[in-house]
Amino acid sequence: MEGYISFLFFLVSSLLLGFILVIFALVWVFHYSDGLGWDGGNPEFNWHPVLIITGFIFIEGIAIIVYRLPWTWKCSKVLMKCIHAGLHLTATVLVVVALVAVFDYHNAKDIPNMYSLHSWVGLTVVILFVLQLVVSIFVYLLPITPISVRAALMPIHVYSGLLLFGGVIATSLMGITEKLIFSLKNPSYSSLPPHGVFVNTLGLLIAVFGGLIIWITTRPGWKRPPEHSNKNQSPFGVTPDGTNDGTATENSNTEKSDMELNSDAARKRNLKLDEAGQRSTM
């Protein structure tokens, strides 16, 4: 791996910051609010920020960078796909509970649902996230999708994943804004009491965490190299119709590219194949 020390620095920083975000969320609800519970009151609402920050930000951040961990490059691609999907699924479960908590709290308190921009963007992000998860399981995990479809959808898969992660960050910052305006009355938010300073700081740290995850994900030198995915070929490498999956295609393409380096056309073709290989490690 290129720049291993730098990678370790960013990885440790992002993991540490992820833990700090969860701790900040817990301090927010236990020290500055009424803790956690399921009573239709503040303790029930409080599950919303805690589970969103834990599931949709921290776990989701790890899910995004899991292919970047060089210690996993000896593992089969299908195992890594299962871990990637499993982390997304875990995040989804936590997010669903977080949504139930806030709808239940609103209903108990006779607060209207779905009027704020936070709720509009947030629900859009959650629906697209679940859609992306279901489509991706069918396309990349189950051996039923033709290679051409997998390859065609990969840039959209990568782009959507990162965009939705950015959407989660933006939605959480809107949610913090809303919550502080509504809950900080005496002293008011505008007098910037410790509660406000603390949760504003949490918001800034969430933005920094997002920046770290996107930096790690978009460094070309930190991507899972295609040649490693050759080893431990998974049973899913061959589909029931006799064709191989995206992983096997990458590898055969890479081998092919090594034999065809004597023309400009080959150079361009290889570049495309290598790009496809890099993208598919996302």
Added chain:
Amino acid sequence: MEGYISFLFFLVSSLLLGFILVIFALVWVFHYSDGLGWDGGNPEFNWHPVLIITGFIFIEGIAIIVYRLPWTWKCSKVLMKCIHAGLHLTATVLVVVALVAVFDYHNAKDIPNMYSLHSWVGLTVVILFVLQLVVSIFVYLLPITPISVRAALMPIHVYSGLLLFGGVIATSLMGITEKLIFSLKNPSYSSLPPHGVFVNTLGLLIAVFGGLIIWITTRPGWKRPPEHSNKNQSPFGVTPDGTNDGTATENSNTEKSDMELNSDAARKRNLKLDEAGQRSTM
């Protein structure tokens, strides 16, 4: 250009949406608020959303994708750098006026400044944006920076630019949230009056605009090809100390790569150079 029709579709959609955002901002302040003015009241505050949406979102979006326009590929790289920097500078001027408007409005109304998460994230984004602009002018526009420094900083330049654009989108969504909660009292925001629906829709459209710009920017096939920047070499292509600038380096690197295609090492080297060339067209 690969996928020219698809590029045109995304380009026209993003430009059209950009215009719609500015029109929405104007309808918001003229139809749902008190118009524009410089009187310490709402008309002065209203410059804030209008100028942020026009400068920091629409013009900034164009600045980010300006290298992608295939009709500009025959123009010299330095001319495109000047247009890129000029659009950023225009955005900066509008943003500074937008900030003066909101501080002046707050001071006139005795509303505290800099207490909300919107203001914390927003000011951080503006400071980093100006820092990025100044550093980039010294590094990429003025012929004073060694090629090695230009190359080393390019990934950070591209990443920071896109991350700050994402930060602007997130900050504007927080700002809309804040403004609707504060200004929609009778009828309240929670009863979702037409004013609320309209500005929520503006928020969603801002998010979609951000998604379109990032899609256009991150498609490898839509990047300015290094070979085109060979033509119309700018006077800045050669620095006073006799070395050439980043543009010339890209081109000489590309030519070099065409001669060295007979080994695996050369393939890896070429891939790196091509990646550098792609990145530097941002």
